[in-house]
Amino acid sequence: MKRTSRDIRTANRYEVLRQIIAQSPTSRQTLAAATGLSVATVATLVGELLDLRMITEVGFEDSAGGRPRGLMAVNAAGGALIGVDIAETYVRVELFDLGLNVLARAVEDMRPGEHRPEQVVGHVATAVGSVVAQAGVEGARVLGVGVSVPGQVDRGTGIAEYAPNWDWHEVPLLDLLSEHIAYPLYLDNPLRASAVAELWFGAARGHEDAVVVNLGTGVGAGLVLAGGLYRGVSNSAGEWGHTTLVLDGRLCHCGNHGCVETYVGAPGIMLNLRELSPRSTLLHPEDQTATVDALARGVAAGDPVAVKVVRDTARYLGAGVSDLVNLFNPEVVVLSSWVAKKLGTPLLDEVREAVRRHALRRPFATTEIVLSPVPTDPVCLGAATFALEGALLSVGQRPPRRTTPARSRTAPPS
Numbered sequence: 001m002k003r004t005s006r007d008i009r010t011a012n013r014y015e016v017l018r019q020i021i022a023q024s025p026t027s028r029q030t031l032a033a034a035t036g037l038s039v040a041t042v043a044t045l046v047g048e049l050l051d052l053r054m055i056t057e058v059g060f061e062d063s064a065g066g067r068p069r070g071l072m073a074v075n076a077a078g079g080a081l082i083g084v085d086i087a088e089t090y091v092r093v094e095l096f097d098l099g100l101n102v103l104a105r106a107v108e109d110m111r112p113g114e115h116r117p118e119q120v121v122g123h124v125a126t127a128v129g130s131v132v133a134q135a136g137v138e139g140a141r142v143l144g145v146g147v148s149v150p151g152q153v154d155r156g157t158g159i160a161e162y163a164p165n166w167d168w169h170e171v172p173l174l175d176l177l178s179e180h181i182a183y184p185l186y187l188d189n190p191l192r193a194s195a196v197a198e199l200w201f202g203a204a205r206g207h208e209d210a211v212v213v214n215l216g217t218g219v220g221a222g223l224v225l226a227g228g229l230y231r232g233v234s235n236s237a238g239e240w241g242h243t244t245l246v247l248d249g250r251l252c253h254c255g256n257h258g259c260v261e262t263y264v265g266a267p268g269i270m271l272n273l274r275e276l277s278p279r280s281t282l283l284h285p286e287d288q289t290a291t292v293d294a295l296a297r298g299v300a301a302g303d304p305v306a307v308k309v310v311r312d313t314a315r316y317l318g319a320g321v322s323d324l325v326n327l328f329n330p331e332v333v334v335l336s337s338w339v340a341k342k343l344g345t346p347l348l349d350e351v352r353e354a355v356r357r358h359a360l361r362r363p364f365a366t367t368e369i370v371l372s373p374v375p376t377d378p379v380c381l382g383a384a385t386f387a388l389e390g391a392l393l394s395v396g397q398r399p400p401r402r403t404t405p406a407r408s409r410t411a412p413p414s
Contacts, residue, residue: 195222318354
C-alpha cells in the first residue's frame with residue numbers, strides 16, 4: 001500500500017519523539033542527524049510536539065562558533081499510555097508516562113481453559129481500571145491503550161483473526177473491549193510489541209537488523225529490518241513458531257506437525273521433561289510457570305534431569321534460531337519473554353553453542369545472541385508505543401475506538 005504524505009508526516013513525528021525519549025535532552029540539530037531529516041523538517045515537527053505538550057524546552061547548549069542550541073526533552077507528565085500484554089496464562093497491564101516510565105502495574109491470572117473472548121476482555125478491563133486508579137491519572141491524560149494478543153491480528157479493524165492456542169477465529173477484540181474501556185484502543189501482537197521494546201530501549205537499540213525471539217507459551221520472532229519494524233503484507237510476519245522443525249513431529253495447535261513451538265514453547269518444554277522423566281518432581285502438569293521455575297532451580301542446583309531438559313530444549317531452539325540467522329543475517333538475536341527470562345544464562349549458553357553448530361559461519365560470526373535487557377514487561381512496553389503511535393496519528397482527526405462513556409466501562413475518572 002502506498003504511503004500518503006500524512007502517513008509519512010506521522011512516521012517522522014513518531015521517530016522524532018522516539019529520539020527525544022531516548023536521548024533527552026537533545027537539540028534539533030542532533031535530532032536531524034539521528035533521523036536523517038532536515039533541520040527545517042525537524043524544527044517543524046518539534047513545534048508540533050511542543051504544541052501537543054508531549055515535549056518541552058529545557059534550556060540551551062553551547063554551539064562551537066554559533067548561537068546556543070535549544071534543548072528539547074520529553075514532557076513525561078504530558079500524558080499517560082497503557083500497554084496490555086494478553087498472554088495464554090495471564091493478562092498484564094502497565095501504565096506509563098510519556099517518558100515510558102512505569103507508573104503502575106496490574107496482573108490478572110487466567111486459569112486453564114479460561115480463554116473465551118468475554119473472559120479475556122473482563123480481565124483486561126479489570127486490570128486497566130486498576131492501573132488508572134493506582135496511578136491516580138485523570139482520564140483525559142490517557143492518550144491510548146495498546147493491546148497485544150497472541151496470534152494473527154488485523155490492526156486496522158481491531159480483529160484477532162487467528163489465535164491457535166485458543167482456537168480464536170475472527171474475534172472483534174477491540175469492539176468487545178470498547179464496551180468496557182473508554183480510551184482509544186490499538187491492537188497488535190507480542191512479536192511486534194517485543195521487537196519495538198528492544199528497538200527503543202533494549203538490545204536492538206542502535207542496530208539496523210535484529211530478530212527478537214519471543215519464548216512463552218507460544219513462540220515467534222519479531223523482525224527489525226533496515227532499522228524499522230517488519231510486518232509483512234498482512235501483518236503476519238514472524239510466525240516462526242509455526243515453521244516445521246521436525247517432519248511428522250508433535251501435533252501443534254495450528255494443525256500442523258513438528259512446529260518449532262511444540263518443542264521450545266512452555267508446553268513443549270513440559271513435554272520434553274515428561275518424555276525424559278515422567279515422574280519427575282520438577283513437573284507440574286497443570287502449571288507451566290511452576291514447571292519452568294522448577295527447571296531453572298534444578299539447573300542452578302545441578303539436577304541432571306533439569307540440565308538435560310534445558311540442554312535438549314536449547315538444541316531445538318538453536319536449530320530454529322540458526323534458520324533465522326541464515327535467513328536474515330541480523331546483527332543481534334534477542335531471547336525475550338518469560339521462559340527466556342526464567343531459564344536465563346544456562347539456556348542462552350546452550351543456544352549459542354547450538355547455533356554455532358547449525359548456522360553458516362559468515363552470518364553467525366556477525367550475529368550476537370543475548371537475553372533481553374528490558375527490565376519491565378517488553379510486551380507491555382511495546383504495546384504502549386503502539387498507543388503512542390496511534391495518538392500521534394490521531395492528531396487533527398478523531399481517534400479510533402473512542403466511545404461514549406457507559407456504566408460498565410472503565411471510564412476516565414471525572
